[in-house]
Amino acid sequence: MEKHITVLPGDGIGPEIIAEAVKVLDRIGERYGHSFRYTYVDIGGCSIDKYGVPITEEGMELCKSADSVLLGAVGGPKWDDCPAEIRPEKALLGVRKALGLFANLRPTKLFPQLAETSPLKIEIVGGGIDLLIVRELTGGVYFGGHSTEEKDGELVATDIMPYSEHEIERIGRVAFETAMKRRKRLASVDKANVLDTSRLWRKVMHRLAAEYPEVQYSDVLVDNTAMQMIRNPAQFDVLVTENMFGDILSDEASMLTGSIGMMPSASLSEGTLGMYEPIHGSAPDIAGQNLANPLGTILSAAMMLRYSFDMAEEADAIEQAVNEVLNQGYRTGDILQEGCKKVSCSEMGDLVTAQIG
Ligand code: IPM
Ligand code: MG
Numbered sequence: 001m002e003k004h005i006t007v008l009p010g011d012g013i014g015p016e017i018i019a020e021a022v023k024v025l026d027r028i029g030e031r032y033g034h035s036f037r038y039t040y041v042d043i044g045g046c047s048i049d050k051y052g053v054p055i056t057e058e059g060m061e062l063c064k065s066a067d068s069v070l071l072g073a074v075g076g077p078k079w080d081d082c083p084a085e086i087r088p089e090k091a092l093l094g095v096r097k098a099l100g101l102f103a104n105l106r107p108t109k110l111f112p113q114l115a116e117t118s119p120l121k122i123e124i125v126g127g128g129i130d131l132l133i134v135r136e137l138t139g140g141v142y143f144g145g146h147s148t149e150e151k152d153g154e155l156v157a158t159d160i161m162p163y164s165e166h167e168i169e170r171i172g173r174v175a176f177e178t179a180m181k182r183r184k185r186l187a188s189v190d191k192a193n194v195l196d197t198s199r200l201w202r203k204v205m206h207r208l209a210a211e212y213p214e215v216q217y218s219d220v221l222v223d224n225t226a227m228q229m230i231r232n233p234a235q236f237d238v239l240v241t242e243n244m245f246g247d248i249l250s251d252e253a254s255m256l257t258g259s260i261g262m263m264p265s266a267s268l269s270e271g272t273l274g275m276y277e278p279i280h281g282s283a284p285d286i287a288g289q290n291l292a293n294p295l296g297t298i299l300s301a302a303m304m305l306r307y308s309f310d311m312a313e314e315a316d317a318i319e320q321a322v323n324e325v326l327n328q329g330y331r332t333g334d335i336l337q338e339g340c341k342k343v344s345c346s347e348m349g350d351l352v353t354a355q356i357g
Helices: 014-032 045-051 057-064 088-098 112-117 165-181 196-211 222-231 243-257 295-307 312-327 345-356
Strands: 002-010 035-040 068-073 103-109 130-136 146-151 154-159 185-190 216-221 238-241 264-268 274-278
Touching: 002 014, 002 057, 014 035, 014 068, 014 295, 014 312, 014 345, 045 088, 057 088, 068 088, 068 295, 103 165, 103 243, 103 295, 112 312, 130 165, 130 243, 165 185, 165 196, 165 238, 185 196, 185 222, 185 243, 196 216, 216 222, 222 238, 222 243, 238 243, 264 295, 274 295, 295 312, 295 345, 312 345
Parallel strands: 002 035, 002 068, 068 274, 130 238, 185 216, 185 238
Antiparallel strands: 103 130, 103 264, 146 154, 264 274
């Protein structure tokens, strides 16, 4: 198969981790007879520096016309004072919206070899963690309109959080369908004791729950979810939630995997076009030093094969290679344990690539 991938390395450690994922994809191409063609596009701060905007219109078109998009990370202190309209993050949100990437899957899986690198006690994570956060990605407060105005001699800022039934229903459907393929447990996370958007969310989810009697469904308030996530994470299978709650809970969940550097994500549309990225940021403090953990990005590439290209066997091969390299005791700094061998970002990429054969 021939596939065209638009690659957005971005800022900070972005280019380093992307290079390793591309190495792995190329090896998969050789092994399984696929040809992956890459078009590189600037996004975030590097694009602001070159073109004055966080992504050019041409770049956006190249994302839309690709078979799939692979992203590193955007942002950094250098661009923190940019006006809201041209901030690096604006490009990321723009691509999500323009490509209709409403369903963000954030699998939180602990490789058992890393149980000790999690800040949580072994009693809590040792039994294995395998949950999936399904985050709504193109609605809610991220896209509801933002303003700051002067009123009665002071500044007043407003962010609007709208949700319509169809937006809730389509993400709900993704979550129920995904739960059916897993352990058939779904927790819908909201703040229905305070927010109207959450009350509507609950109503729509209950309607869907009636269509999926096999799924053991529950409503959980977001504050309680944050607590349960570290008290007893093994109770969760699939969680579905709105955009901002999902942003916050997925950072929390990443600590269950040992390091935020391990966690991949897929942002999916109604069709096969998706964008794949690690959930961590651009880590400017370690950028350019070959220290980053590329596994979250490599695992994101595996998700791309699975979800956009229907290449389950190839995706399994990448995940098994990562597992094997961890078994052999190789670790980047963020997941380093006593008795393990510390490797650089590029060495980790080489090891996974070699493992694929
Ligand atoms: C994420 C990130 C983004 C988000 C930022 C960079 C805009 O934190 O993908 O989780 O808030 O969605
Ligand atoms: Mg986030």
